[in-house]
Each structure stands twice: as C-alpha cells, then as structure tokens.
Amino acid sequence: MRIATPLLAVFRTLVYVFLLAPILVVVLASLNAGNFLTFPPQGLSLRWFWTFLNNDIFLNAIAYSATLAACATAVSLVLGTMASLYFTRHAGKHAEAVRIGVLLPLILPEILTAIALLFFFYEIGVGTEHKIALFTGHVLMTLPFIFLNVNTSLQGRDDSIELAARTLGASRYTAFRRVTLPLIAPGLSTGAVFAFIISFDTFGISFILKGTGSAPLPIQLFDYLRFNFTPEAAAVSTVSILMTLVLVVAADLLFGRRD
C-alpha cells in the first residue's frame, strides 16, 4: 500500500496528461511559424490563422456547420424536452422502452445509422441532395443529449411544485411556463450546448449524408488532412476548440450557478 499509492498517483497523472496531450499539441502546432508540422516548432507565429481567415473553404465550412448545428439543436430541444417530460412523468411501466427508444441513435453505431439513412432516403426517392437527410441525421444525433440532460433536471424536481402552481390558479400551460421551465432551464441550456457541439463535431452522419456542395467542417478538415500537412489544419482545429470553449463558458455563466 505504501508504495502502491504514489505509483497510482503517477499513473493517474500520466492518464490526465494523455487526455489533454493531443488537444494541447494541436493548439501548439497552430502557432508554428514553419511551413510544416515539425517539432520543435520553428518559432511562434499567427500566420496560419491568417491563412485560415483567407481561406473561404474553411470559413464557409465553419459557417455551414454552425448553421446546421443551430437548426438541429433547435428542433431537438423542442422534441427532446417533450420526450423527456413524457418519460419522467407519464411513461410508467414503459419508461425503459421509451428511454432506449430515444437513446437508440446514441446506442447504435453512428456510421451504421448514417448508412441506413442514406439507403432510406434513396429508397424513398429523396436522396442526399436536399440536405434533408443530413439535417435529419443531425437531429437524431443531438436528440439523446437533450433528452438525457432534461431528464436529469426533471428527475431532481419535486412534482408537487407544478401541482402547487395549479392549486394557485395557474393553467397547465402557465404552470409549465412560469414554474417548470425556469427550473429546468439549466438542463435545457446544458443539453443545447452539448447538442450543438455534438452536431458541430459529428463525423459519420455528415460524411455519409453530406451530398454534394458545401460540407460541414469535420468533413472539410478530414479531406484536407488526408493530403496536407501544413499547420493550417491545426489553426482551423484551434478555432473550433475555442468556439466550443466559449460556448461552454458562456452557458455556464448564464445558467450554471443559479438554483
């Protein structure tokens, strides 16, 4: 025990380093002044960020991904919250079936779901050209995250709070809007942030269903990385990491500490 404890501490620290290393390395690489991803870097510079800012392909991809994520999150937020309300309050003995059903897109391998959607949209004659398949896929991928987060905030709640509002004269709708909604707002915002990030980063669905024309950021990045080794990809990645970070921090500041 005496020897094992410090060994365990060293091991744990190494795992934490292991978790952070690839992310830190990407950020460091984006600051490389050289033409290639060499280590140690050939001086620090922001030149690759300037290159990125002048590259319409990546800028468009970011805008496209953000729009897609925002739309998918909005739809998932409504549908997922409804499903969560049903699950926590009305599902009764079917609760487990409902839970598994809503979580199916998370449980099933994403790439397989993507393939299934591809075939399905071809079979019904829609194909992938109209981006409906892509959008549907993103709604499916984000839905479980809304559901799980809203569940957590609903399950911690005392049901009689909404009933109390009813006895005080609030209609079903008013009770939900004035009492339940503010109480689950943190869950909704966490869920929304999660959903947005998942949609923004998801690969399989976007890869298979993107159709032709503009593609989401992860696909654009993947295509680029297969043939290029300049630090520009690192700059793009760093920007996407920063966007995520800003989103998480903003949500935490807005909704995190209350209750």
Place this chain on the structure above:
Amino acid sequence: MTEVSLRSLQKLYGKTAALKAISLDVTHGEFVSLLGPSGCGKSTTLKCIAGFEDITDGRICFDNKDISRKLPEDRDIGMVFQSYALFPHMTVTQNLAFGLEMRRVPKADIARRVASAMEMVQLTPYADRYPKALSGGQQQRVALARALVIEPAILLLDEPLANLDAKLRDEMRGFIRDLQKRVGITTIYVTHDQNEAMTMSDRVVVMFDGEIAQAAAPEDVYNRPASERVARFVGNANILDLPVAGADAQGTTVTLPGGTPLHIAPCAAPARAGAPDRLRVMARPEQITLTGPGLGQLPGRIEKRYFSGGHVEYTVATECGALFVTGPTTQHVSEGDTVGLSFDPARLWPLPDPAPERAQ
C-alpha cells in the same frame, strides 16, 4: 366559508379500488383530519378533492355545487404539500404573489395582501429570501401563507408536518390550528400521525383500505372507537375478551377471571347476533389503575416497567393476557411485583364483533 361534501366517491386504479364509495360532509369552517396508515386512501381522497386525480365515480361538491369535473386551477383551493413545493426560483414575496397574479389581482392589491399574509405567518423579515435560505419551519409557513393569501374556499394540507423535527412539529401544530381558527377556513388535513389528528381537528376521519372506518370528534374516536381496528390504530388499546353473565336495558354484565363481575353500559355498537356469550371490551392504558396485591378486580404481575418522563408504562401479565398500563411516577412498583388492577366500568368500551373485519 365553504361546505365540502364527498358523495359516494370512488377511485379505481385498473381493477384495484383505492377509494370504495366514501361519503363525507365537512361543514363551514370545520377542521377535519383524514387519519390512517399508508395506502388507506387518505391522500387519494385529498388528490381527488384538489383535482389531481380523476374520480371514477361519485361527486365532490363545494357548497352543493358539483366541482368534480373542474380543473385544479379552477377549484379555488389552497393546498400545502408535504414537500412544501415552494418555487425555488422565486423569493418568498414572489411565491406568495404567484396565486394572486394568476387571479389577475391589481398590483397594488397584490403587494398589500402579500404583506399582510407575510405578517400573519411572521415572515416579513424574510420577504426577499429564496426558499433555500429558509429553515424547515419557515418554509412551512411560506407554504401555508401562499395557500391562504389567495383566500381559497377550502384549505387542503397533505402531511405538512412530516418533514419537521419533533419540537418544531409540536409548535407548528398549534400555529396551524390557531391560524385556521382565526381565518375560519374549512380545512381538510391528511396525516398518519394520530397525535396530530387528535390535537388539531374538530373531527377525525379514520380510514382503512379505501373506506371510512369512523368519523367523529377526537374524544369519541379515542374513547368510543367504532371497531377494534380503530381502537388499536388510535393510541394503545387493551382488548379483553370476557364471558357475558347477563344483559338487560342497563347494559351487559361480564365476568373477569376470578369471578369479579363488571357492568358495562350499553353502547351504539351493534349487538351480536344470537345469544352473546362473550364480549370484547376495550380499556385504554390510563383507564386501568394499579393497586396493591389482593386489591382491584384482577390480579397481575409487573413484567416490564419503563419510565417515560411524565408517567410510567407497565406491561402487566394477567389471566386476560398481557395488559399495557400507565401510572404516575409517584407510584413505586418494580418488575416482578404482584399487583391488583382496578377498572372503572363506566370507561370500558364494548367493541362490535370483529368478525366482519379482519382483526390485526
């Protein structure tokens, strides 16, 4: 003030009956407790009155108007929940104002009424606090004020004291009772605690298995229980099964082991079919007096003695089985002592035949 009446109220969950056609009238300003073990239907009754449960059959009337089909928000009730159900994201003031806002009361009136309700429950200094920053007793008072500030037709309380510690519970008991008398609101109170029911109510409704076993004043429920089960649920009861020596208009004479006759006054309890040869009689622990050996009507031996502060509790072995007796602390009796037990026949209560209900 409003009169509540439940008429043949029935509630089925699938095939199981939670309420088997119960009827109850609560008069103006009356404080009625629904008392019973968990699962007896007392909470279901309250939920039906509040409108949170659809009733299967029967009617609920406020002042003779059927409100059975109304939504909870249209019933004009004030309710205090076991968990208090305060809105955690609103201050005390906002909690109290909520019901008035729903009723579209003008802003100035809201401020005035909230202030006076806050005064009533002595919470004025806490007006701008959130529920989390209040003690259990204070939260309880906010819940009470929130229910009363809307001046509802009736007040429903669902085990409101269950989450408080013993001392606070005694305090709140008196507080709620005084407040209810002052406001004069018709009140229905659900509890599983017989002490609460006894001390607070005008009338206690004892419920078992979705049925009303007895509805009467606290003294009557305690001293004249309608059945052995009520007798045992409300306080401690000694049940003596004694042979009948004779009966007349003045009552029944039973014989104690040892031959001492006891004359029991007649009661409302239904007479037994056929020739009654035995009678079950209830004696409360404090209605039996301990005397010296050879005295009293029944000899016994002290098996257990527990000092409990204000009085002493004894388990006494007798020929009628073990009896539970309480006595003053000034009496010096020890475990193993032989004693005599003395009964006051006027305070013995004959019980109806336990056959129809399963004695526990």
Place this chain on the structure above:
Amino acid sequence: MKRFRASLLIAPVAALIFVFVILPYVTVLIMSFRATADGQPYGQGFSVEGYQQFFSQPYYALSLPSSLALGMATTLVCLILGYPIALHIATASRKWRGLLYGIVLSPLLVGIVVRSYGWTILLGNSGVINATLRNLGLIDRPLPLMYNNFGVVLALAHVFLPFMVLPLLSSLQSIDPAIAQAARSLGARRFTIFRRVTFPVSMPGVQAGCILVFVLAISSYVTPSLVGGMRVKTTTLLVIDALIDQYQWPFGSAMALILAVSAGLVVLIFARLTRMKWT
C-alpha cells in the same frame, strides 16, 4: 383523455425514431440481400452475393477478427486507464472534482477529427514523441508509432476514454460510502476493500463502459483512417470503401451487418461472463 394528451408529448419523437432509425435499419437488411449490378449501386432481384463475397475473399473475411481484436484491445486499455481515474474523481474533494471532470470530458468537446489529428502530430515519424527522443539522442531511427495497430489503439483509447470513465464514475458514485466504512469496521484493508467490495459493486459501470467503448471502437472510421493510414484495414473502413468509393451497396450492407452481428455476439458473451447475480 389525460393519457391521450400525455402521449402527444412522445408522439413526434416516436415517429422520428420509427421512420428515421427503425425503418432505415430494415432498409439496410433488405439492401444486403439485393443483387449486385455493374455501374449501379444495386441491381434487380435478390441474392446472397454480398455475403458470399465477404467470406470468400480473405482480404475482407480476415478484417473481421482483426477488427474485433482491435476493439477488445481498445476496451481493455480504456478500462485500465479509466478505472483509476474514475476512482480518483469519485473520491476527490468538491473543488478538484469539477476540474478533473472537465479534463475527462475535454476530448468529447473536441471533434473526433481534431483529436485524431492531434495523435498524428504526436505519433508521426517526425512527430512530437519521435522528435523529442531523437533530440535526446535516445533513438537513431523513428519508432513506428503510427500507421499500425499500436497507434490506432492508443488514439482510439483516447477518443473513447470518456465513455469508459462516465459509466464507471456513475456506478462508483452510487456506492454508499458507508459500505466501505462497514467493510473497514469488519477489518478489511484498503486493497481488500477494493477487491471484495468496491470493484464488484462497480461492475455494472464496468460492463456498461466496456460495451460502449467496444461498440464505438469497432465502428469508428476517422481514427483508423487518419492514424492507421492505409496499413490498418478495419471492417468499418472496408464497409465505407465498398459503399462510397466502389458503389457496391449490397456488399457494403452485408459487411456492415456481419460486423454488427459479430459485435453483438461479442457483447452478449461478455455480458454473460460478467453477469451479476445481485442486480
């Protein structure tokens, strides 16, 4: 009436899942039995050609056991790395818990492409690790860290570690601390408590984490293709190849289903072996 109103809440999601998950999976099943055709994704009529094609060609057939092995290796690495971390977070003070939790979740917040890319920077022949070792004079030639199973397992373990830690953490946190205290009061030492109490009680988390990581690992595409290059051919890579590049939908579907069924069997056997009587 009440029940009807409540069911309206779930109706849209139920429809969504049925139409866009259940039906499409049925479509995959049907597709795998369609006839193949030249120049088109699939032909007229039905056949089992797709399945035959897979099992008759070693290039494809052999990818299956190596994919499953890759998945198992990743799962094992995740378990070994993840358990001490989950234990650490579960017992950490409030102040530290948030930060550690953040570190564990951080890979989830960064896209899978970026994370795999980070690993190529670390593991490449002129990458961070090899460059450092060479500058220190410890090696002459770069170590083969990438474009092999080692690199892929390492990168996959990183990518999916959060999915191991989270279920472990939730099962560890649900353990009543009094249980460990009780074991201690009965005379058990710390390691004994871990072996006899903590670990068995956390088994549901171990199970959930392992299944999750295994399924995610064998169906991952980005990491094997970026870190594995052309050298590591998992069945999932071959499926995408067949579907997207070669336009052979029945063959690709058959392969995907064979992979899914095999993975399902592995999961089933695993669940059987680690079955707990007390849950």
